[in-house]
Amino acid sequence: MIWINGEPQQQIAVSDRALHYGDGCFTTARLQQGSIAWLEAHLLRLQEAASVLLIEGVDWTLLKQEMLHAAKCWQPTEGVLKVILSRGSGGRGYSGAGCHQPTRIIMLFAAPGHYAALRERGARLMTSPVRLGINPQLAGIKHLNRLEQVLIRTQLEQSDADEALVLDTKGRLVECCAANLFWRKESQLFTPAISGAGVDGIMRRRIIALARQHGYACQLVQEAPQTLANADEVFISNALMPLLPVRQIDSWHYSSRTLYQRLLPDC
Known part of the structure; x- marks a missing residue:
């Protein structure tokens, strides 16, 4: 299950800077019975990384709501929720000028079975x-x-x-x-x-x-x-x-x- 900018889909713009330069950050959280373990710590991690990478314009309240919604969609007892933030599309070459809307990607996976x-x-x-x-x-x-x-x-x-x-x-x-x-x-x-x-x-x-x-x-x-x-x-x-x-x-x-x-x- 994948959401991009809040919409269920699996396609991302080929101009997205995550694809071209790895221009973004991510976090991977444990799901337990519909809840995200250490949710606030994961949000803080993303905020710290976005600050270091000078990624602006992230709606953190919206992202948190999207993470909580995704977690409730997972039926098994345990799972994995991954959040990717990229600078989005825009700019030319390495320049991020013109990137006004970061891309939010949320993905759900089965829990690792070997731990x-x-x-x-x-x-x-x-x-x-x-x-x-x-x-x-x-x-x-x-x-x-x-x-x-x-x-x-x-x-x-x-x-x-x-x-x-x-x-x-x-x-x-x-x-x-x-x-x-x-x-x-x-x-x-x-x-x-x-x-x-x-x-x-x-x-x-x-x-x-x-x-x-x-x-x-x-x-x-x-x-x-x-x-x-x-x-x-x-x-x-x-x-x-x-x-x-x-x-x-x-x-x-x-x-x-x-x-x-x-x-x-x-x-």
Whole structure:
């Protein structure tokens, strides 16, 4: 099911800048019994990204109404709602002059079926040979330029791993292909600082806040992957998982789920 600018349809103008330049942003939310999990957080994410990308003219009240309407149209208990915002059509070349009406796209999908099994056995990660470029101006937001992730996923699908451990071009930990990364060493919790590359996920923000409530002050760090060799516990997150334990990264193995089990009920 797809709505474009509030109308049920599956066709978009070939002049739309999302098609030409990836000029836009998106968010992906979990549907639960007709409700959108963390709706306000998803709207805030879109607003922050639109601000960074200088996309103006979005009717946020209308978009929220359209998201709620779409969620009520989904009959299964769980599902996925994806929202794409583009600058729309207009301008010539890279110039966005003349783009007065952003394009709103809302899509519904079935919920991923493999996360339940991964929660039981734990995810296995492999270090991706694809590195993320460093761009502080775009770091954190979920913009439409996802070619790095496409390449990471293509490499991952040639292995038997469940997810990819992703580094930046300086060899520092950033995230996974479609998830944020956390690790615990004794009473200290760590996650990569999303300052030059990667996505500052909705669940990443929530986990940092929840961990603090459990007495774990999360440190945002820039570390080489070797730091994970000494971790007591590793887990990953995104809005759909929402939280998965990691049992193995390359040759390193993990068995503890201490903090994961404390956080999961509130995720």
